[in-house]
Amino acid sequence: MKIxxxxxxxxxxxLETSVGAPISLPYADQLASVVLGGYRATIxxxxxxxxxVGIGRV
Numbered sequence: 001m002k003i004x005x006x007x008x009x010x011x012x013x014x015l016e017t018s019v020g021a022p023i024s025l026p027y028a029d030q031l032a033s034v035v036l037g038g039y040r041a042t043i044x045x046x047x048x049x050x051x052x053v054g055i056g057r058v
Contacts, residue, residue, distance in 0.1 A: 001048050001049060001050050001052070002048065003046055003047070003048055004047050004048060005046075005047040006044065006046050006047075007044070007045045008043070008044050008058075009042065009043040009045070010040070010041075010042050011039075011040065011041045011042065012038050012039070013038050013039040014037060014038040041057055041058070042057070042058040043055065043056070043057055043058075044056050044057070044058055
């Protein structure tokens, strides 16, 4: 069995209210809206030459 294709699907769900950045994070006030402004995930689909498809989350 060999992998024939890999598809990555990035997801982003913005939050109505950003989560506060930890004070220990350098440049916390500047990064809060970017880093903590929503939920991020990546869905990965892996296809094989035998027709098997695997799905996972990163």
